[in-house]
Amino acid sequence: xxEVTQIPAALSxxxxxxxxxxxxxxxxxxxxxxxxxxxxxxxxxxxLLIQSSQREQTSGRLNAxxxxxxxxxxxxxxxxxxxxxxxxxxAGTDKLIFGTxxxxxxxx
Amino acid sequence: NAGVTQTPKFRVLKxxxxxxxxxxxxxxxxxxxxxxxxxxxxxxxxxxxxxxxxTAKGEVPDGYNVSRLKKQNFLLGLESAAPSQTSVYxxxxxxxxITEAFFGQGTRLTVV
Numbered sequence: 210x211x212e213v214t215q216i217p218a219a220l221s222x223x224x225x226x227x228x229x230x231x232x233x234x235x236x237x238x239x240x241x242x243x244x245x246x247x248x249x250x251x252x253x254x255x256x257l258l259i260q261s262s263q264r265e266q267t268s269g270r271l272n273a274x275x276x277x278x279x280x281x282x283x284x285x286x287x288x289x290x291x292x293x294x295x296x297x298x299x300a301g302t303d304k305l306i307f308g309t310x311x312x313x314x315x316x317x
Numbered sequence: 318n319a320g321v322t323q324t325p326k327f328r329v330l331k332x333x334x335x336x337x338x339x340x341x342x343x344x345x346x347x348x349x350x351x352x353x354x355x356x357x358x359x360x361x362x363x364x365x366x367x368x369x370x371x372t373a374k375g376e377v378p379d380g381y382n383v384s385r386l387k388k389q390n391f392l393l394g395l396e397s398a399a400p401s402q403t404s405v406y407x408x409x410x411x412x413x414x415i416t417e418a419f420f421g422q423g424t425r426l427t428v429v
Contacts, residue, residue, distance in 0.1 A: 240414045240415045241414070241415045241416075243417065243418060245420075251422065251423075252407060252420045252421055252422040252423050253360075253407065253409075253420040254420075255417055255418065255419065255420075258416075258417045260415055261415070298359070298360070300360075300418070304350075304362055304365060304375065305350055305362065305365070305409065305411075305418055306362060306376070307352075307359050307360040307361075307362075308359060309357070309358070309359035310359055
């Protein structure tokens, strides 16, 4: 059974810090890994998709990496802003199984 | 640019009542998914479909049924609602296993 774990569960940082969010999965037979953002009371917004043949993807201040051998993905947020405050979720495999998320708060 | 649309957005049911949630996508996606999200539990997969006419069980399928009669629609049914089914339900779709998934805005269901 595929399990996805996200660490830390919550994070509170001052504006401007560089952040690392972690996602671990148990099944190495992963086809891709997708990172999402969810604002309170809202749906999920796709941030980055990493194919299993790729090592990383970048979009603006976001960079996500995937290491299938160790079963890990990392989301790096550069120069965090209060607008980055949200819950960040990762999901992988053919069944799109989710981790429980990291709740991020960036304060001015 | 409708994307993934869920209907209804809010609903209150009495215990024992039935209802159907509709997920519609206009992106010609093959794969569709239904999740429930509860505080502290993250998103849990209820059922999914890999194409028109197909359905499969996810992590928490009990108490739910689904149908995919048309490629663009994925229906989630509750035959006899229970308070434990109070949750926010999300639908997602994507072209295939290695492609980007898109989500609807959710349906907030309360069973009293």
